[in-house]
Amino acid sequence: EAGVTQSPTHLIKTRGQQATLRCSPISGHTSVYWYQQALGLGLQFLLWYDEGEERNRGNFPPRFSGRQFPNYSSELNVNALELEDSALYLCASRAGVETQYFGPGTRLLVL
Amino acid sequence: AQSVTQLDSHVSVSEGTPVLLRCNYSSSYSPSLFWYVQHPNKGLQLLLKYTSAATLVKGINGFEAEFKKSETSFHLTKPSAHMSDAAEYFCVVSESTGRRALTFGSGTRLQVQP
Numbered sequence: 001e002a003g004v005t006q007s008p009t010h011l012i013k014t015r016g017q018q019a020t021l022r023c024s025p026i027s028g029h030t031s032v033y034w035y036q037q038a039l040g041l042g043l044q045f046l047l048w049y050d051e052g053e054e055r056n057r058g059n060f061p062p063r064f065s066g067r068q069f070p071n072y073s074s075e076l077n078v079n080a081l082e083l084e085d086s087a088l089y090l091c092a093s094r095a096g097v098e099t100q101y102f103g104p105g106t107r108l109l110v111l
Numbered sequence: 112a113q114s115v116t117q118l119d120s121h122v123s124v125s126e127g128t129p130v131l132l133r134c135n136y137s138s139s140y141s142p143s144l145f146w147y148v149q150h151p152n153k154g155l156q157l158l159l160k161y162t163s164a165a166t167l168v169k170g171i172n173g174f175e176a177e178f179k180k181s182e183t184s185f186h187l188t189k190p191s192a193h194m195s196d197a198a199e200y201f202c203v204v205s206e207s208t209g210r211r212a213l214t215f216g217s218g219t220r221l222q223v224q225p
Contacts, residue, residue, distance in 0.1 A: 004154075006154075031211075033212065033213075035213075042215055042216075042217050042218065043201065043213075043215040043218075044215075045212040045213065045214075048212060056212065058212070090154055090155065092155075092213075094211070099145070099157060099160055100205075100211075100213060101157065102147070102154045102155040102156070102157075103154050104153060104154040105153075105154045107152075
């Protein structure tokens, strides 16, 4: 069974640009979570999508947004990039009330 | 509100010696607790999880953890460290209802000396 996949693995942008990160969940998983792992800040919950809807978001500004497609894959968009957005972005998927399984992450560098 | 405290930011052991990574939690409800491991430049891999069944939980690669409600602890142990165990370990608590977002500890970096 294929795990959670994320693309791209690395992304380099300049301040003010937009970044788009993608995630494909494990087959059969309808919930997708996004987390940010920034240096010195640890792992923080960003967004939760389930059945195509945004269900909840963490303490992040509105320029962090995304969507979930009918096939349950998800996209995270970060607008007006700032230097402090440089981080590893991790996607996780979950079926029902079960465990979250993580992808390998996308490392975003903002210059 | 829930929180997790990992008591050691770094732990160094010799290969073949026991590993102990300490974690205390705070949760209003019966928590679901997890240990994840992150190897350099990799995503997170689930080691084990506690979901109110047996208090001693066995995971992959010889790791286990014991849930102690009276001490609000969920320490991770392994009898004999291997070089491949060198990684960052995260103790995690999950909300039992609602969004079920994970709250992560700050992580413990395990070094294994030859």
